[in-house]
Amino acid sequence: MTEDNFVDYVKVVVRSGNGGAGSSHLRREKFVAKGGPDGGDGGDGGNIIFKTDKNLWTLFHFKFKKHFKADHGENGGKSRSSGANGRDEIIKIPVGSVIKDTVNGKVLFESIEDGEEFNAVSGGKGGLGNWHFKSSTNQTPKYSQPGVEGSEKKLTIELKVLADVGFVGFPNSGKSTLLSVITDATPKIGDYEFTTLKPNLGIVKYKDFNTFVVSDIPGIIKGASKGKGLGHHFLRHIERNSILIFLVSCESKNIDKKFNILIDELRKYNKELLDKEKLLVVTKCDLIPKDKLSDLKLNNKLKSLSVDVHFISSITRYGIETLKDLMWKKLNTQ
Numbered sequence: 073m074t075e076d077n078f079v080d081y082v083k084v085v086v087r088s089g090n091g092g093a094g095s096s097h098l099r100r101e102k103f104v105a106k107g108g109p110d111g112g113d114g115g116d117g118g119n120i121i122f123k124t125d126k127n128l129w130t131l132f133h134f135k136f137k138k139h140f141k142a143d144h145g146e147n148g149g150k151s152r153s154s155g156a157n158g159r160d161e162i163i164k165i166p167v168g169s170v171i172k173d174t175v176n177g178k179v180l181f182e183s184i185e186d187g188e189e190f191n192a193v194s195g196g197k198g199g200l201g202n203w204h205f206k207s208s209t210n211q212t213p214k215y216s217q218p219g220v221e222g223s224e225k226k227l228t229i230e231l232k233v234l235a236d237v238g239f240v241g242f243p244n245s246g247k248s249t250l251l252s253v254i255t256d257a258t259p260k261i262g263d264y265e266f267t268t269l270k271p272n273l274g275i276v277k278y279k280d281f282n283t284f285v286v287s288d289i290p291g292i293i294k295g296a297s298k299g300k301g302l303g304h305h306f307l308r309h310i311e312r313n314s315i316l317i318f319l320v321s322c323e324s325k326n327i328d329k330k331f332n333i334l335i336d337e338l339r340k341y342n343k344e345l346l347d348k349e350k351l352l353v354v355t356k357c358d359l360i361p362k363d364k365l366s367d368l369k370l371n372n373k374l375k376s377l378s379v380d381v382h383f384i385s386s387i388t389r390y391g392i393e394t395l396k397d398l399m400w401k402k403l404n405t406q
């Protein structure tokens with residue numbers, strides 16, 4: 073998946089179908105002098121239905137289509153025949169989509185499982201035909217109900233990536249490189265900050281038959297919660313991860329402080345993120361001499377953090393296999 077195709081936010085306009093009108097037909101037959109009313113009911117207008125589809129990964133398919141309409145119900149006919157209901161408009165969304173009312177921001181639906189359906193806008197009811205209105209005082213009512221009009225809604229769809237493991241770190245800390253080393257994903261990697269602008273996903277194949285999904289998100293910096301850097305709205309993509317891996321480069325002077333800044337930014341976004349299983353990974357360990365690395369492993373400040381610390385190098389693959397073991401273990405102790 074390339075970054076251009078990763079669409080995770082769209083606004084759409086949907087409209088359900090109008091109900092068909094009831095018929096005012098009066099029966100006329102050769103040998104029936106006063107046939108009476110026999111106008112059928114109008115069909116209901118089609119609904120706007122969102123359906124979760126596990127084969128979709130992004131909201132890319134909305135890039136070229138943002139308006140959706142269901143069909144109108146047909147009008148009622150003679151001989152009490154009802155009009156057909158209008159066809160529903162079924163809109164496919166990936167697992168992890170959140171549908172909000174664009175006008176008031178209210179969350180209307182969150183898709184968690186494949187195949188779930190959400191009726192976002194019901195079609196207008198069909199009108200009743202005139203035979204319903206026959207009474208002792210009015211044997212031949214000409215009145216029938218019109219159908220109810222469909223309604224329009226403005227909706228916002230947001231995607232929250234569903235990965236098992238999420239990488240969190242400052243720009244340039246080696247998140248995308250790690251993703252490229254443990255999965256088949258080929259994210260953009262660069263020696264500059266904010267190389268990654270959209271989340272990347274990859275599948276880790278673990279010990280022959282097991283797999284889990286990891287996601288790499290853009291870097292965050294101090295003040296991200298106030299909009300610094302790329303801001304922190306993309307943190308929604310780690311809301312559903314089971315475990316969070318915090319990456320800090322071994323070149324950083326105070327790894328413990330850097331870790332705490334990341335924790336702080338997450339707390340400002342959504343403090344529930346901190347309840348997740350965490351792991352601090354010190355990256356790029358090939359860049360420091362062996363004795364320094366040994367010192368770092370014994371560093372008291374790091375040891376006193378309330379999180380396990382692991383050391384890796386994506387370039388030399390140092391600590392990579394054991395990192396996979398750790399992730400797998402944490403995922404399975406949930």
Ligand SMILES: Nc1nc2c(ncn2[C@@H]2O[C@H](COP(=O)(O)OP(=O)(O)OP(=O)(O)O)[C@@H](O)[C@H]2O)c(=O)[nH]1
Nearest residue numbers: 243244245246247248249262266267268291386387
């Ligand atoms: N020496 C060394 N360099 C690394 C290692 N991992 C990543 N790098 C380099 O660090 C730089 C940043 O790597 P990225 O993987 O793009 O970092 P990122 O965290 O994804 O950065 P953003 O997308 O900007 O947030 C690149 O020049 C990588 O080649 C490593 O283990 N050792």
Ligand SMILES: [Mg+2]
Nearest residue numbers: 247248267268
């Ligand atoms: Mg990156």
